[in-house]
Amino acid sequence: MALVRADGFETATLDGGPTAKTPSTINFTSEAFDKGEYAHFMRKEIAEQPEAVGRTLSGRLEPRFQTTHLGGIELAAHELLDIRRVKILGCGSAYIAGCIGAHLIEQLARLPAHAEPASEFRYRNPVIERDTLYLAVSQSGETFDTLAAVQEVKRKGGRVLGIVNVVGSTIARECGRGIYLHAGPEIAVVSTKTFTCTAVALALLAIQLGRIRDLSTADGGRLLAGLAALPEQIDGIVAREPEIARLAEQLVACEHAYFVGRSAGYAVAMEGALKLKEVSYLHAEAYSAAELKHGPLALISPETPTVVVIPRDDLYQKNISTIAEIRARRGPVVAVTHAGEMPAPVDAMFDVPASEPEFDPILLNIPLQLLAYHVALKKGCDIDKPRNLAKSVTVE
Ligand code: AGP
Numbered sequence: 245m246a247l248v249r250a251d252g253f254e255t256a257t258l259d260g261g262p263t264a265k266t267p268s269t270i271n272f273t274s275e276a277f278d279k280g281e282y283a284h285f286m287r288k289e290i291a292e293q294p295e296a297v298g299r300t301l302s303g304r305l306e307p308r309f310q311t312t313h314l315g316g317i318e319l320a321a322h323e324l325l326d327i328r329r330v331k332i333l334g335c336g337s338a339y340i341a342g343c344i345g346a347h348l349i350e351q352l353a354r355l356p357a358h359a360e361p362a363s364e365f366r367y368r369n370p371v372i373e374r375d376t377l378y379l380a381v382s383q384s385g386e387t388f389d390t391l392a393a394v395q396e397v398k399r400k401g402g403r404v405l406g407i408v409n410v411v412g413s414t415i416a417r418e419c420g421r422g423i424y425l426h427a428g429p430e431i432a433v434v435s436t437k438t439f440t441c442t443a444v445a446l447a448l449l450a451i452q453l454g455r456i457r458d459l460s461t462a463d464g465g466r467l468l469a470g471l472a473a474l475p476e477q478i479d480g481i482v483a484r485e486p487e488i489a490r491l492a493e494q495l496v497a498c499e500h501a502y503f504v505g506r507s508a509g510y511a512v513a514m515e516g517a518l519k520l521k522e523v524s525y526l527h528a529e530a531y532s533a534a535e536l537k538h539g540p541l542a543l544i545s546p547e548t549p550t551v552v553v554i555p556r557d558d559l560y561q562k563n564i565s566t567i568a569e570i571r572a573r574r575g576p577v578v579a580v581t582h583a584g585e586m587p588a589p590v591d592a593m594f595d596v597p598a599s600e601p602e603f604d605p606i607l608l609n610i611p612l613q614l615l616a617y618h619v620a621l622k623k624g625c626d627i628d629k630p631r632n633l634a635k636s637v638t639v640e
Pocket residue numbers: 335336337338381382383384385386387390433434435436522634635636637
């Protein structure tokens with residue numbers, strides 16, 4: 245309990261026993277808690293992403309050695325070198341951002357990396373390994389399942405770092421070290437800017453882990469430049485909102501939608517589907533594009549559009565084949581991809597600028613946030629407070 249007066253404060257336990265707390269200053273302005281010119285916090289927080297990403301990156305790029313430096317992880321280079329595996333734990337969007345991070349760590353540091361919902365991990369009597377680095381990802385730092393997973397790792401002697409937005413939150417304190425996102429307050433129940441900042445923080449870690457292994461200086465420099473370009477690129481995507489509002493018309497009248505992608509693009513599809521479900525109550529299901537033919541193709545019809553996430557990567561042609569499979573069943577296709585000619589006909593398309601391929605998932609996700617927002621807007625949903633949901637899930 246806290247009693248705050250203009251000239252001071254007192255804190256106590258619920259029984260009234262006085263407690264001693266040390267004040268710490270958090271650098272937020274009151275505008276951070278105000279919608280300002282925006283109709284919804286979700287929309288404001290989407291627009292804030294360029295600045296938020298800038299803060300996640302701030303002071304963490306080390307061009308001299310073409311690497312990154314994350315002081316808060318408090319691990320020396322030799323300790324980072326001893327890591328043999330990375331396990332990322334979180335819930336909802338935090339877990340999905342972890343999937344993007346795991347992919348980056350595996351690609352850049354060539355370490356086996358895997359993300360798992362914290363809620364599953366904590367209950368399956370997990371094997372904890374001494375040379376695994378565990379990462380707990382949470383915007384609020386208060387999600388009960390993620391906290392319980394951290395405690396389980398610690399109880400069994402594992403090493404866990406927090407990747408958290410809220411400074412001084414329970415998970416941040418329980419981990420004791422890690423990476424703060426510095427995304428600023430996120431008020432909307434749905435996570436947008438902290439999803440992006442989490443993926444960026446994990447990219448920073450992937451580069452640091454990679455550069456003390458086999459990632460070359462040339463690749464390090466290329467990736468640093470790619471990260472530094474992200475804020476402006478995100479800004480450019482958000483500025484094209486009217487195009488995305490038109491795309492939303494493809495989805496607003498339907499009851500079901502698929503989101504598909506491959507590899508890291510699959511994680512983008514998962515996040516796009518989650519966002520759409522949360523704010524518009526439309527039934528959206530994410531599927532790995534390659535798995536479509538093993539069952540879900542049966543549900544493709546003219547009434548069920550599919551959003552296909554198509555980075556211009558090694559799997560580009562395979563994604564084009566997926567489009568053909570869907571259209572052969574008369575399913576409408578909305579493609580989210582990069583600029584350039586699409587070698588397959590689609591019903592609607594949005595292109596994002598080219599970045600370093602490793603950061604494609606970060607950019608390809610931005611239009612999907614705005615897509616969910618505009619579908620919800622057209623359906624008149626309570627965007628900032630979707631039914632049945634809370635910002636932090638502090639219960640089991
Ligand atoms: C995101 O849009 C959701 N509201 C939800 O999945 C959220 O990401 C999840 O509950 C985890 O929250 P946390 O990041 O605060 O731990």
